[in-house]
Amino acid sequence: MTATSAANGPLNGIRVVEIGGIGPGPHGAMMLGDLGADVIRVERPGYDFGDDEPDFVLRNRRIAVLDLKSSADRITLLDLVAAADVLIEGFRPGVAERLGFGPDVTAALNPRLVYARMTGWGQSGPLSARAGHDLNYISVTGALNAIGRAGERPTIPVNLVGDYGGGSMFLVQGVLAALVERSVSGRGQVVDVAMVDGASVLVQQILSLHQRGKWNPARGTNTLDGGAPFYDTYECADGRFVAVGALEPQFYGELIRGLALDPAELPDRNDPARWPALREVFTRRFLQRSRDEWTAMFAATDACVSPVLDFDEAEQHDHLTARATRIEIDGLSQAAPAPRFGRTPAATPSAPPRCAVSATDVATEWRIAPSPSRPERL
Numbered sequence: 001m002t003a004t005s006a007a008n009g010p011l012n013g014i015r016v017v018e019i020g021g022i023g024p025g026p027h028g029a030m031m032l033g034d035l036g037a038d039v040i041r042v043e044r045p046g047y048d049f050g051d052d053e054p055d056f057v058l059r060n061r062r063i064a065v066l067d068l069k070s071s072a073d074r075i076t077l078l079d080l081v082a083a084a085d086v087l088i089e090g091f092r093p094g095v096a097e098r099l100g101f102g103p104d105v106t107a108a109l110n111p112r113l114v115y116a117r118m119t120g121w122g123q124s125g126p127l128s129a130r131a132g133h134d135l136n137y138i139s140v141t142g143a144l145n146a147i148g149r150a151g152e153r154p155t156i157p158v159n160l161v162g163d164y165g166g167g168s169m170f171l172v173q174g175v176l177a178a179l180v181e182r183s184v185s186g187r188g189q190v191v192d193v194a195m196v197d198g199a200s201v202l203v204q205q206i207l208s209l210h211q212r213g214k215w216n217p218a219r220g221t222n223t224l225d226g227g228a229p230f231y232d233t234y235e236c237a238d239g240r241f242v243a244v245g246a247l248e249p250q251f252y253g254e255l256i257r258g259l260a261l262d263p264a265e266l267p268d269r270n271d272p273a274r275w276p277a278l279r280e281v282f283t284r285r286f287l288q289r290s291r292d293e294w295t296a297m298f299a300a301t302d303a304c305v306s307p308v309l310d311f312d313e314a315e316q317h318d319h320l321t322a323r324a325t326r327i328e329i330d331g332l333s334q335a336a337p338a339p340r341f342g343r344t345p346a347a348t349p350s351a352p353p354r355c356a357v358s359a360t361d362v363a364t365e366w367r368i369a370p371s372p373s374r375p376e377r378l
Contacts, residue, residue: 008347009036009337014085014179015366017042017077018061019068021090023134023159024167024195025118026057029088031172033060034337034346037086040362042066042077049354056334058352064359074100076359082109083366086175090118093128103190113188114178118171120162122194134162137195143203150220150227166198221272223247229279230255230269233308240291244282245304254303259285 011032018029020043033039039061047065064080066073078101081087087106089096096102096117103115120137121127138144138161139154148155174191182188206224209215221227230246246255256263259282266281267274286294291307298305309317315326315333327336330351337346 008345009034010341010344010346012036012344014038015083016040016061016086016088017080017084019087019089019091019096020044020047020063021118023090023163024171024193025088025090026055027164028116028118028168028171028175029061030057030059031168031337032086032175034349035341036344036346038366040064040080040357040359042068042080042359043356044068047356049352049356054330054332054352054354056329056332056352059329059334059349061353062357062362063353064362065356066359068099068101073359076363077101078105078109079363080359080366081106081113083363084110084113085179086114086116088116088118088171088175092119093117093123107188111187112182114175114182114191115188116171116175116178116191116193118167118193120167120195122197123192134159134167134195137162137166138199141196141200141203142207143199145217146203146206146219146225148219148225150218152220154219161202162195162199165202166200167193167195170198170201227272227275228269229275229282232279232282234282234286236286236289236291236294238290238292241308242286242291242294243306243308245306247304251302251304254298254301255305258298258301258303258305261285 014032014037016029016032016037016039018025018039018041020026020041026041029039029041041058041061041063043063043065045065045067047063049063066077068074068077081101087101089101091099097104106113106115117123119128120132121130135144135156138157143161144154144156147157147161171191171193174193178189178191206215210217216222216227219225223231226232228247230244230252233241233243235241244255246252252269253263256266261281267277269275269278289297294305295307307313314320320326324336326333327348328334329349337349340346
């Protein structure tokens with residue numbers, strides 16, 4: 001597959017203009033490209049293609065270089081937008097308008113355009129014009145406060161919760177929902193994607209427990225936050241770790257049998273006051289064997305015990321290998337497109353581009369060569 005035309009995938013024929021940025025915008029554009037959309041990313045003059053260190057997130061698209069402060073290049077951008085289905089931009093509110101390609105301008109050119117605005121704080125509210133990062137967005141939603149060990153400061157969950165869980169995943173959801181709605185109305189719309197909103201939705205179940213008095217506000221004391229000894233990680237004899245998720249009684253029973261422990265001698269797992277004592281038993285037991293020994297011992301059980309793997313080890317995991325969850329592109333291992341489709345499977349992604357293309361040529365291509373596989377109702 002080339003970036004110019006995805007041969008497969010459910011979004012084959014959908015055209016996306018992505019204004020260059022970082023974080024969830026590029027990640028969301030990658031996922032749209034993974035599913036067959038034709039994505040062109042617009043970068044600033046002087047953009048470094050990073051031949052020696054390709055960014056996997058930039059796969060499945062072409063890159064055009066435009067100076068958006070130049071009136072001629074802005075016209076070229078608008079030519080692209082006029083023939084596109086989706087525009088993704090991640091500027092602070094008002095910046096795109098000042099540069100001359102805000103929603104009013106683009107809607108006049110292309111009433112069917114889905115205009116996706118990816119920000120941290122959203123297009124409105126007292127913080128909308130402020131800077132921020134993943135950590136800031138999840139901190140104000142309560143999500144960060146809920147992550148960490150008892151008696152310790154909040155643990156930073158990489159940038160998965162705000163940038164990608166609350167950002168790019170909701171960006172893709174919003175774009176797809178707007179495309180579905182367009183198939184009925186024939187009109188595009190603005191999609192205001194805010195990481196603070198998405199992160200808030202992600203904690204909905206925990207918020208529900210909190211509202212019903214079933215979630216202890218103290219970190220690391222609940223069943224799902226590492227408070228329960230049967231839902232935690234344990235160090236093994238070789239200094240590596242296993243993850244234990246034996247929540248249900250039947251799975252817990254398998255865990256106890258695999259650890260060769262007598263359930264009659266164990267502290268009551270249903271009494272949180274006894275959890276520290278139970279955790280101490282598990283801690284001592286897991287230290288008696290290596291991680292891989294425990295993995296092999298529990299492999300044929302439903303004890304919900306799995307090895308904690310690093311990225312290189314994950315590449316060799318038998319289940320991920322069998323499903324081709326990791327793939328190789330240009331000799332580099334990366335994630336395969338997801339989810340998977342039975343009738344319109346995604347093609348193997350193309351590598352990140354190493355040189356620029358002409359935005360004018362792409363605009364002409366889109367204008368005069370409509371995709372025959374693109375449903376007119378979309």
